[in-house]
Amino acid sequence: MEPKNNLTHAEWSVMEALWAHPGASGRDVTDALHASAGYHRSTTLTLLRRLEEKGAVRSETQEGRKVFYAQIPREDAALREAEDVLSRAYRGSVSLLVSALTRKQTLPPEELQQLRQMLAQMEGGEDHD
DSSP: OOOSSOOOHHHHHHHHHHHHSTTEEHHHHHHHHHHHHOOOHHHHHHHHHHHHHHTSEEEEEETTEEEEEESSOHHHHHHHHHHHHHHHHHTTOHHHHHHHHHHSSOOOHHHHHHHHHHHHHHHTTOOOO
């Protein structure tokens, strides 16, 4: 299931907590986000509610407490974000994106090798999903 809208930075924090700990209670998520980002309980609960409304999170009651689960895999959310950035900022051009990302930093040899392998697979018509 895809969320209705892209995730905000704050929503990503909540999703990261849920991907790491599926079935976490609101208190568990609050404690994790307070430690990592300084979010307070009301902020965290608002974010959880918004994510439920977007369809990115679902909740259920277990043993008298409300627990939360991510409704979308992390990989799907990351792909959606990448596609959005690619479309908005780079007019859909993967080569412009790679150029921008590598202009100010050098890729380690293992990442260069991975890129070469992906390109070779794409040129050979192999399935690269």
